[in-house]
Amino acid sequence: MKDVILIVGPTGVGKTKLSLILANKLKSKIISADSMQIYRGMDIGTAKVSREIQDDIKHYLIDVVNPDEEYNVSNFQEDAFQIIDNLLLKGQTPIVVGGTGLYINSLVYKLEFGNEEPNEEYRNKLWRIYEEKGSQALLDLLKSKDPNSLQTIHGNNIKRIIRAIEYNHTTGLKYSEKNDNFREENKDYNFHIYCLEEERSKLYERINHRVDEMIDEGLLKEVESLISKYDKNSISFKGIGYKEVVDYLENKTDYDEMLRLLKRNSRRLAKRQYTWFRRDNRINWIDIEKYGYDFEKIAEYILRDIDE
Structure with missing residues (x-):
C-alpha cells in the first residue's frame, strides 16, 4: 500500500514538531509543503528547521530556489511525487508537512497544471x-x-x-x-491526512509570540540582507513576514506598525488555512489541547490510526 502521511494546519500550531517525532519513529523523511520555505535565505520568517535538524532528518523541498527565481505549484507537484515515489520504493513512509493548501491539493487531488511561461x-x-x-x-x-x-x-x-x-x-x-476535476480525489496513493487545530484565541496568542521571537532572532537583518542581493519586487518578498519588513525598511511604516501588521497578517493567514482545510472531509482533525500539547501522544495516535 502506498501510504503517505500529511500533517497540515495553520501557521504556528506545531506541525514541524509533530513531523519530527513521526519521522524518528518511522525512520523516514519529511517533504515540506510550504510555498515560502522553498526560497533560500528566507529562514527566520518562514520558521525553517535548523541545519542541525536537517542533518539529522532529511527535509525535501526546502531551499530549492533563490528568492528572485520562479517556483510554482506545478513544480512542487512534480518534485514532490518524484520524492514520494522514491521513498516508497525504499520502503519508507513519506511525511508531507505544510500549510500551503494548493500544494497539498496538488497531491491529494487529480490536478493538472499547464506549462505556460510566466509573464x-x-x-x-x-x-x-x-x-x-x-x-x-x-x-x-x-x-x-x-x-x-x-x-x-x-x-x-x-x-x-x-x-x-x-x-x-x-x-x-x-x-x-483549468481544473474542472478540482475535487477528483487522487487514489493512486493511500493518503492519511491530519490537521492540527487549537482554540483560536490560544493559537493567535502563540502566533503573536512567535512573531516576537522571529524579530529577536534577527528577521529584520535577514530581510535587509536579502533585499541587498535580490529584487525586492520578486514574488517571494510579497509573502507574510517579508512584505511588512520591506515596507518598514523603506520607511513606509514605523516599527510598531510593522509589528502590528506582522502579527495581524499571520493571524489572518491561520484563519484562511483553517477555512481551506475544512473543505476536505478526508481530513482527520486533531485538537492538540485535548492531548495536553503532548506531541508524542499525538504521534502515537496517528500511527495507531494508520495501522487500523
Whole structure:
C-alpha cells in the first residue's frame, strides 16, 4: 500500500514538531509543503528547521530556489511525487508537512497544471495595481475576466488572484476551467491526512509570540540582507513576514506598525488555512489541547490510526 502521511494546519500550531517525532519513529523523511520555505535565505520568517535538524532528518523541498527565481505549484507537484515515489520504493513512509493548501491539493487531488511561461512584466503590473489601489481593484479585474474563479479563490489570496488574471491574459483561457476535476480525489496513493487545530484565541496568542521571537532572532537583518542581493519586487518578498519588513525598511511604516501588521497578517493567514482545510472531509482533525500539547501522544495516535 502506498501510504503517505500529511500533517497540515495553520501557521504556528506545531506541525514541524509533530513531523519530527513521526519521522524518528518511522525512520523516514519529511517533504515540506510550504510555498515560502522553498526560497533560500528566507529562514527566520518562514520558521525553517535548523541545519542541525536537517542533518539529522532529511527535509525535501526546502531551499530549492533563490528568492528572485520562479517556483510554482506545478513544480512542487512534480518534485514532490518524484520524492514520494522514491521513498516508497525504499520502503519508507513519506511525511508531507505544510500549510500551503494548493500544494497539498496538488497531491491529494487529480490536478493538472499547464506549462505556460510566466509573464513577469504583466505580473509586476498587477502587483503595482495592488500596491496602488488595493485588493478590490484586482478582484474587480478578475470578475470581469473570469467571475467563476471568485468561487474558489479567497479574496485575501493576492498571489492566486494575480495568478488567475495572468493566466487569462497569457493564455486567453479561464483559470476556473483549468481544473474542472478540482475535487477528483487522487487514489493512486493511500493518503492519511491530519490537521492540527487549537482554540483560536490560544493559537493567535502563540502566533503573536512567535512573531516576537522571529524579530529577536534577527528577521529584520535577514530581510535587509536579502533585499541587498535580490529584487525586492520578486514574488517571494510579497509573502507574510517579508512584505511588512520591506515596507518598514523603506520607511513606509514605523516599527510598531510593522509589528502590528506582522502579527495581524499571520493571524489572518491561520484563519484562511483553517477555512481551506475544512473543505476536505478526508481530513482527520486533531485538537492538540485535548492531548495536553503532548506531541508524542499525538504521534502515537496517528500511527495507531494508520495501522487500523
